[in-house]
Amino acid sequence: MRLHGRVLRAGLPVEGAYVRLIGPSGDFTAEVRTDESGRFLFYPFAGTWVLRGVLPGGHSLQHTVSLTEGQTMDIQLVDEDLPGA
């Protein structure tokens, strides 16, 4: 199974955000750095997971997803707070 997506700020991809996947247990299972397209990718199993992203400068985002067996999900983590706003 795959859980992938992008981190966006003002519609633009954010490279260098750190996205962690928190498992059904509530503990960290993995963390990746977004690429130049703002992309991240995980290989979880069916269940409820929390995606938590920290952007350069320290602003954080969080999103909860529920995956069913065999599902591939595409998620956008969108930062609505513009830098300096």
Place this chain on the structure above:
Amino acid sequence: MPYARPEILVSTDDVAARLGDPQLHLVEVDEDTTAYEKGHVPGAVAINWRDELQSKTSRDVVEKAGFEELLGSRGIDENTEIILYGGNNNWFAAYAYWYLKYYGHENVKLMNGGRKKWELEQRPLTTDATAVTPRTYRAKDPDAAIRATRDEVIAQTGRTPMIDVRSPEEYAGALAAPAHLPQEAAQRTGHVPGAANIPWSRAANEDGTFRTPEELRALYIEQAGLNPDGPAIAYCRIGERSSHTWVVLHELLGLAQAKNYDGSWTEYGSLVGVPIKSGSER
């Protein structure tokens, strides 16, 4: 209550203040071995954990002579102050720390928070090559007291406290590896019977820095019941996250008998005939 060895942690502020200092020997070690080439802390050299810290002839650390050649080629001798950092919340930097201690290097430190903290603080990275003058490095004999072997883990099951530092999902057998990696694996999933599951991540803050001495003591001594004067063995999947916990136990909490089982689950979970426990129960 201070850390047992507070001097092994260097802040990103302190590293930033020393950039350009010829006595600053930064070494980057990452799971993603291409990360350094894409941009590194100015003045840092890289060590490739896969190509340079693993023996090419057997599944083991490199032999002493190879280790000496590697460190010397990076402009390091046995008296150099080394500051390690890397990605993944310093997993592989902690592995290199344990590895350097295995070969007796005295003056080695970790940049607290690693590459992630440095990046999120939007500090400078460069792709400029770092000039290195090779030196002669003389390693000590390996320190077997900080390394647990497969046979020791089997013999000590149910006797020595063991800590499985992987996520609860890996401990239970639902995941075969951290969830950022594809899940193909030849070996069985589960954990060593009796091992407590204390994920490495509980010892770290979200920015990758280590938790306070009080928090670490509460986690490992008060809640998990480890004896500060007794033995403990940490393991994970390939020995890098368990190195992070080994640093916590041995260096920050002062458990002098703590060992890292670097063979970890990829070795234990592939052995024929050893007991394996699945699910969340110990």
